[in-house]
Amino acid sequence: MISFSDVSKRYPGGQESLTEVTFTLEPGEFAFVAGRSGAGKSTLLKLIPAIERPSSGTVLVNGQNVGALRRAALPYLRRNLGLVFQDQKLLYDRSVFDNVALPLAFSDHSPREAARRARAALDKVGLLGRERANPVQLSGGEQQRLAIARAVVNRPATLVADEPTANLDAESARAILQIFFAFNQVGVTVLIATHDEALLEGCARRVLRLAGGRLLS
Amino acid sequence: MRTWLRHHWQALALALSKLLAHKPATLLNAIVIGVALALPASGYTLLANLLGVTQRFAPQPQLSLFLRLETTRPELDAVRARLRADARIAAVRFVSRDQALKGLRATEGLADVAAALGQNPLPDAYVVRAHDLAPDALDALASDLRKIPGVAHVQLDSAWARRLAAIAATGRIATGLLAALLAVGLIAVTFNTIRLQILTHAEEIEVSRLIGATDGYIARPFYYLGLLQGVAGGLVALAILWLAIAVLNLGVQDLADSYGSAFRLAFLGAGDACAMIGFAGLLGWLGAYLSVSKHLRQIS
Ligand SMILES: Nc1ncnc2c1ncn2[C@@H]1O[C@H](COP(=O)(O)OP(=O)(O)OP(=O)(O)O)[C@@H](O)[C@H]1O
Ligand SMILES: [Mg+2]
Numbered sequence: 001m002i003s004f005s006d007v008s009k010r011y012p013g014g015q016e017s018l019t020e021v022t023f024t025l026e027p028g029e030f031a032f033v034a035g036r037s038g039a040g041k042s043t044l045l046k047l048i049p050a051i052e053r054p055s056s057g058t059v060l061v062n063g064q065n066v067g068a069l070r071r072a073a074l075p076y077l078r079r080n081l082g083l084v085f086q087d088q089k090l091l092y093d094r095s096v097f098d099n100v101a102l103p104l105a106f107s108d109h110s111p112r113e114a115a116r117r118a119r120a121a122l123d124k125v126g127l128l129g130r131e132r133a134n135p136v137q138l139s140g141g142e143q144q145r146l147a148i149a150r151a152v153v154n155r156p157a158t159l160v161a162d163e164p165t166a167n168l169d170a171e172s173a174r175a176i177l178q179i180f181f182a183f184n185q186v187g188v189t190v191l192i193a194t195h196d197e198a199l200l201e202g203c204a205r206r207v208l209r210l211a212g213g214r215l216l217s
Numbered sequence: 218m219r220t221w222l223r224h225h226w227q228a229l230a231l232a233l234s235k236l237l238a239h240k241p242a243t244l245l246n247a248i249v250i251g252v253a254l255a256l257p258a259s260g261y262t263l264l265a266n267l268l269g270v271t272q273r274f275a276p277q278p279q280l281s282l283f284l285r286l287e288t289t290r291p292e293l294d295a296v297r298a299r300l301r302a303d304a305r306i307a308a309v310r311f312v313s314r315d316q317a318l319k320g321l322r323a324t325e326g327l328a329d330v331a332a333a334l335g336q337n338p339l340p341d342a343y344v345v346r347a348h349d350l351a352p353d354a355l356d357a358l359a360s361d362l363r364k365i366p367g368v369a370h371v372q373l374d375s376a377w378a379r380r381l382a383a384i385a386a387t388g389r390i391a392t393g394l395l396a397a398l399l400a401v402g403l404i405a406v407t408f409n410t411i412r413l414q415i416l417t418h419a420e421e422i423e424v425s426r427l428i429g430a431t432d433g434y435i436a437r438p439f440y441y442l443g444l445l446q447g448v449a450g451g452l453v454a455l456a457i458l459w460l461a462i463a464v465l466n467l468g469v470q471d472l473a474d475s476y477g478s479a480f481r482l483a484f485l486g487a488g489d490a491c492a493m494i495g496f497a498g499l500l501g502w503l504g505a506y507l508s509v510s511k512h513l514r515q516i517s
Contacts, residue, residue, distance in 0.1 A: 051427065072432075079429035089424045102425065105227065106434045108220045150428070 001027050002048060002158070002191065007057035009043050009213075017043045019213045020057070025191060027157070030184045032200055033193040035210035041193035042086055044210065045162050048191075049078045061158075079107060082151035084161035086193075088143060090135045090150075096122070097131035100149050107154060121153040122146075125179055141172040148179055158189040165199060173199055224434065232441035235414070236449075243449065246410055250403050250450025254497055255457040257396035258485065262458060264388040266482050268381070280345040280359055281372040288341060292367045299365055300345060305358050308346040314339045340369060352379045400500050403450065407443045407504025414442060415512045422516050436509045440502055447501020451494035459484060 002025040009018040018040045025031055033041045046052040047059045050066045059066050066077060090099055100121050104114040122128045125145035127138075135143055144164055151159060159180065165173035177192075177199065184190045194200070200207055209216040236243045284296065300309045317339040322331045347358055359373040415422065422435055462482050473480040485493070 049427070075426075075429045075431045077429075078427065083428060085427070089420075089427065091421055091424060093421075103428045106224075106425070106430045110223075154429075 001025065001060070001062060002189070003060040004044075004047075005058055005060075007047065007054045007059055009040075009047065009052060010055045016055075017213050018047075018054075021210075021213075021215045022057075023208055023215060025189060027189055028184070028187050029206065030181070030190045031192075031206040031208055033191065033208045033210060034197070034200060035195065037195055039195075039210040040213040041195070041210055042162055043213075044208075045160055045191065045193050048158075048160050049081050049083055050074055075106075079103070079154060080156055080158070082154070082156035082159040082188075084144075084147050084151045084159070084164045086162040086166070088147040090143060090146060092135050094135075095131065096127065096133050096135060096138070096146055099135060099146060100153050103150060103154050117153055117155075121149040124152065124182070125149045141168050141176070144168065144176055145179070148176070152183060152188075156188070159183060159191070161190070161192045163193055163195070165194060165196060170198060174202070177203070224437065228434075228437035229441045231438040232445055235438070235442060236445055243446070246406065246446055247449035247453045249406055250447065250497065250501075251453025251457055253399040253402050253406075254450055254454035254493065255461070257392050257399055258454055258458050258493055259461060260388075260392040260395055261489075262462065262482075262485055264385070264392060267388075268385050269483075270480065278347075278350055278355055278374055278377055280347065280355070280362060281374075282343040282345060282362055282365075282368050283370040283372070284341045284343075284367050285369045286338075286340050288367050293341060296343065296365055296367050300343060300362075303358075303361075305347055305349060305354070306345055307348045310344040312342045312344060314341050317342065352382055400496075403447065403497070403500045404504040404507065407446060407501045408508040410446060411439050411443055411505045411508035412512050414439060415508070415516070419516050422513070426516075432513060436513060439509050440505050443501040443503075443505025443508075444498045445501070447497040447499070447504075448494055450501070451497030454493065454497065455485070455490055 004021050004023050007018060007021045008016060010016045021044065033044055035041050043052060047054055048061055048066065050059075050069055054067045061077065062080070064077065069077060091102070094102075097118055101114055101118040104117060109117065119128060119131070122131065125148050127142060127145055127149060130138070130142070135146060138146060144166075148161070148164060151161070161180065164180070165176050168176065173196065180190050180192060181203075282296070282300075284293065297309065297311070300306055314337055318331060318337045321339070322328050345358075345362070347355055349355075355373055359371045362368060363371045425435055462484055466481050469480065469482055484490075
């Protein structure tokens with residue numbers, strides 16, 4: 001469960017990027033965070049894995065006040081979340097396989113089990129067979145899918161994805177969305193930020209709409 | 218436990234692969250560290266050799282036991298038996314009072330004095346050589362010998378031994394200072410190498426952190442990198458030292474042959490060599506530790 005109550009965020013020396021945001025995402029729920037560029041979508045998402053900390057208010061993730069977590073506790077919070085970043089953050093000097101297997105390296109899996117899970121994750125996003133490739137050899141959509149595979153390889157209960165369909169044609173975007181629907185179907189909580197209104201139209205899901213850092217009701 | 222071992226093994230393997238992936242840089246670093254380490258190591262080795270030589274050729278510190286004038290033959294034998302039985306004593310030589318007087322007469326300028334004496338005033342004496350030539354051990358032995366009945370006076374010539382010990386101590390301090398100075402240099406070299414490595418891997422470190430790597434996990438390969446670099450430097454230092462001694466021995470051979478000696482400079486003992494590599498590894502690890510502590514925080 002993810003729960004924001006009266007959360008505001010002001011970056012050092014900047015305007016307030018989020019103002020008094022309050023909402024709750026139940027386990028197994030699927031929701032979008034929508035809004036124009038600069039509305040504060042990324043900021044909201046970054047508060048969940050405590051990449052940023054709220055200036056005021058509390059962010060609860062599975063009952064934990066993540067804004068108050070000690071630095072040493074952050075890795076354990078993040079391992080239980082599947083994160084897709086707006087800029088993807090792939091490692092371009094590693095193979096596709098190494099990118100997917102990265103989160104498994106610091107949890108307790110034998111190399112054999114890690115390889116099995118990495119291939120399973122690649123299979124889910126349709127990239128099986130490209131393990132040896134370098135991420136730069138993948139198309140934009142394939143790189144998005146690689147980022148998703150890395151986010152789900154640890155089988156997290158919660159997926160938080162920032163613009164996972166950016167820069168894709170409508171058809172590819174929908175294909176990627178299908179991947180998230182499939183994970184949600186087996187009980188994974190999903191939160192996706194997007195500025196793509198067309199994407200929202202087709203699917204009847206909850207939308208948290210941001211404008212100028214405020215949540216519209 | 219198995220997970221812990223695996224993580225360490227992975228970190229070590231990663232560090233090794235990084236070293237092997239940049240062979241020229243690795244070699245260059247190892248040489249820099251090796252040369253720095255070779256200096257105090259040579260100092261230490263030469264000092265050890267020098268002490269061996271001087272101890273061999275220097276006048277041996279001796280103990281002279283002068284007996285009472287009225288000492289009888291059985292008493293003389295009893296003293297000799299005591300000396301023979303003492304495990305600290307390597308050799309015993311008897312100088313009778315007649316021999317001593319003869320020696321006096323034969324000494325230029327003193328013959329007249331000897332003639333004027335009439336009666337022989339000199340006592341019988343034992344000249345003793347000890348196994349342990351350290352000044353303190355000699356002092357202890359001398360004070361024990363003074364307690365033997367019949368012994369009037371014990372004279373210890375330990376000035377040379379004290380001088381040698383002082384020279385050795387000075388040499389050791391100099392080598393130690395040099396080693397300390399270059400240890401700081403080695404730490405600085407590792408510190409910088411690891412700093413560059415951290416900067417090169419900034420992106421990977423950032424991503425790893427974002428998806429749940431602990432600082433310990435991120436830091437570990439860098440520690441191993443420092444350790445391995447130090448060990449590589451230690452090995453280079455040993456190679457340099459070995460080469461230097463081999464070259465020096467060419468000259469030493471001629472010199473020693475002219476004295477009819479088989480003397481050669483000796484290489485570091487196995488224990489010393491291992492200690493040096495261990496020390497180099499430790500310094501490398503320390504440099505890496507300092508660098509990681511400082512630079513990892515700057516990447517967020
Ligand atoms: N690290 C930062 N430091 C200062 N200001 C920031 C920082 N990150 C974001 N902001 C500001 O916060 C506001 C919201 O940014 P945010 O990235 O959350 O928007 P967004 O909705 O994700 O936009 P986009 O659709 O373009 O990704 C913007 O005005 C931005 O300038
Ligand atoms: Mg954004």
